[in-house]
Amino acid sequence: MNATGKVTLLSAGPGDLDLLTLKAAKALARADVVLLDDLVNSEIASLAPQARVIKVGKRGGCRSTPQAFIERLMQRYARKGLDVVRVKGGDALLFGRAGEELAALRRAGIPVEIVNGVSSAFAAAAGLGVSLTHRDHCQGVIFVTAHLRDHSEPDWPALAATRMTLAIYMGMSRIEGLCATLAQALSSETPAAVVQWAGSANERRVTGTLGTIAAIATQAGLGSPAIILVGDAIGEALSLATFDAAVETHGAALPVLRSA
Amino acid sequence: MNATGKVTLLSAGPGDLDLLTLKAAKALARADVVLLDDLVNSEIASLAPQARVIKVGKRGGCRSTPQAFIERLMQRYARKGLDVVRVKGGDALLFGRAGEELAALRRAGIPVEIVNGVSSAFAAAAGLGVSLTHRDHCQGVIFVTAHLRDHSEPDWPALAATRMTLAIYMGMSRIEGLCATLAQALSSETPAAVVQWAGSANERRVTGTLGTIAAIATQAGLGSPAIILVGDAIGEALSLATFDAAVETHGAALPVLRSA
Numbered sequence: 001m002n003a004t005g006k007v008t009l010l011s012a013g014p015g016d017l018d019l020l021t022l023k024a025a026k027a028l029a030r031a032d033v034v035l036l037d038d039l040v041n042s043e044i045a046s047l048a049p050q051a052r053v054i055k056v057g058k059r060g061g062c063r064s065t066p067q068a069f070i071e072r073l074m075q076r077y078a079r080k081g082l083d084v085v086r087v088k089g090g091d092a093l094l095f096g097r098a099g100e101e102l103a104a105l106r107r108a109g110i111p112v113e114i115v116n117g118v119s120s121a122f123a124a125a126a127g128l129g130v131s132l133t134h135r136d137h138c139q140g141v142i143f144v145t146a147h148l149r150d151h152s153e154p155d156w157p158a159l160a161a162t163r164m165t166l167a168i169y170m171g172m173s174r175i176e177g178l179c180a181t182l183a184q185a186l187s188s189e190t191p192a193a194v195v196q197w198a199g200s201a202n203e204r205r206v207t208g209t210l211g212t213i214a215a216i217a218t219q220a221g222l223g224s225p226a227i228i229l230v231g232d233a234i235g236e237a238l239s240l241a242t243f244d245a246a247v248e249t250h251g252a253a254l255p256v257l258r259s260a
Numbered sequence: 261m262n263a264t265g266k267v268t269l270l271s272a273g274p275g276d277l278d279l280l281t282l283k284a285a286k287a288l289a290r291a292d293v294v295l296l297d298d299l300v301n302s303e304i305a306s307l308a309p310q311a312r313v314i315k316v317g318k319r320g321g322c323r324s325t326p327q328a329f330i331e332r333l334m335q336r337y338a339r340k341g342l343d344v345v346r347v348k349g350g351d352a353l354l355f356g357r358a359g360e361e362l363a364a365l366r367r368a369g370i371p372v373e374i375v376n377g378v379s380s381a382f383a384a385a386a387g388l389g390v391s392l393t394h395r396d397h398c399q400g401v402i403f404v405t406a407h408l409r410d411h412s413e414p415d416w417p418a419l420a421a422t423r424m425t426l427a428i429y430m431g432m433s434r435i436e437g438l439c440a441t442l443a444q445a446l447s448s449e450t451p452a453a454v455v456q457w458a459g460s461a462n463e464r465r466v467t468g469t470l471g472t473i474a475a476i477a478t479q480a481g482l483g484s485p486a487i488i489l490v491g492d493a494i495g496e497a498l499s500l501a502t503f504d505a506a507v508e509t510h511g512a513a514l515p516v517l518r519s520a
Contacts, residue, residue, distance in 0.1 A: 013281070013376075014376075016283070017282070018281065018282045018283035018286070019281050019282070019283055019376060020281060020282055021273070021278065021279050021280060021281055021282075021378065022277070022278045022279070022280055022281075022282065022285060023276070023278035023279055025282060026278070091378070091382050092391075093382055093385045093386060093390070093391045093392050093393075094382070094391075094392055094393055094401065095393055095395075097391075097395065098391040098394075099390065099391035099393070099394030099395065099396070099397075099493065099496060100394070100395075100396075102389060102390070102391065102496070103496065106389075112389065114386040114389065115386075116273075116274075116279060116378040116382045116383055116386050116459070117378065117382075118281065118351070118376040118377065118378065119382075122351050122353055122354070122376045122377075122379070123376055125353045126353060126374040126375075126376050129362060129366075129372070129374065130353070130359065130362070131352075131353045131354075131357075131358040131359035131362065132353050132354055132403075133353075133354055133355050133359070133403075133405070134358075134359030134360070135355075135357065135359065135360075135409055136359065136360075137359075139404055139405055139408060139414050140402055140403050140404035140405060140414070141354065141402070141403050142400055142401070142402045142403075142422070142424065143392075143393075143400050143401050143402075143403070144399055144400035144424070145393070145399055145400060148399060149395055154399050154400070155421075155422065155423075158418075158421045158422045158423075159422055161415075161418045161421065162402070162415065162418045162419055162422065163415075163418075164402065164404070199376070233359065236359060236362070236363065
């Protein structure tokens, strides 16, 4: 226990505990309290043997722990002088309300440390064996959430106009509509893929095009949480014809391996 | 030594060895040969005690090890049955020619494993203590390289039209021009920051706006390698007025800490 407490916003990565950073493992080892999000692999608690572990998930807005309560909880434990680790899936600084939690902690005068991690879209690309930004195809990648606070849609035509790879988070509930919209702005032949539970032991993936991927993913039974990848750079995965349009489990039968 | 060799494309993260993943550390520990890019912290060799370490950097195109030579080198060692680890800065699947190297290894029939890591823009955001995608401000983030193969420019107006956070890699040599172009499409008051050597012991950062950041960064002596961050979400850092427009070293005097 420290003389003065603090909060660590810790990135848990995509699921596989081996994808935690060394820094994250050290922070967990010294934690007094661990607050776990819903989508985080709960086995992470094994890395925090001294800690009281509290689940504070709020998936898709239902049966949730209110955000304000989570923020109060962090502050209460930190004010007791405890080392509080707030665990978020992927990288804590991409989606997931880190901005609001940082602001609340700052207002309360509580020191915050941030530990980065691997975001799911990177793990999804690794599973497919593709670069997110193959320079034959694009100059960058866009990470966008399809789940907006006001239930509106991202500006898909503006995103398409950049000609960059799209890594779409939280888009499975509207995959058919968003692929149709993107197909109008790009082409229905544009390569696309869906990777569910990317970077975890349960990883499943399918590949296709903007015209076919929604049906392929649905038929294969893929749902949230998943990353939808769109763009010519993703076509490098399609050229691995052995798993085109087929569902593969983590690392199986692929020329590109993910696990040792 | 394995009966059949393989190549691991390994993400070294932004510099701090503690930001390597556990999986990366394990891969290095068993490596026979390590091929190191220029911008990778060379202390990483200490994690690969059995390995022959070869530097194959090619910074900005000059005095470079030709790409074709690097690809042949990987293949030659893998064919000898060796465990070859190709180390790239940040995440191997964002910029840095992983796409070309994967394609070449596939053509050669050599098994490839990919190990993800932390890309510099995430470390830059951590240093500033901001989310890349604070939902009060944006729906996502764009990772774009300013260094294009044909020496052209990215389509800055199209990127600005998405209203997303921009994380610009390799843009320091043209920071004045690109900020001026972006200021026309957005506003010269749009928050901006530059973080040099993000996520390493040498990290330095300045904050400002599209109208001021080029001069501030130049005056502070910041150059490559650095990430330029632009967007309203970055304004959350500016509200930490204590370091506005000032150069800070890694974690010093900030209410948000990065290191334990």
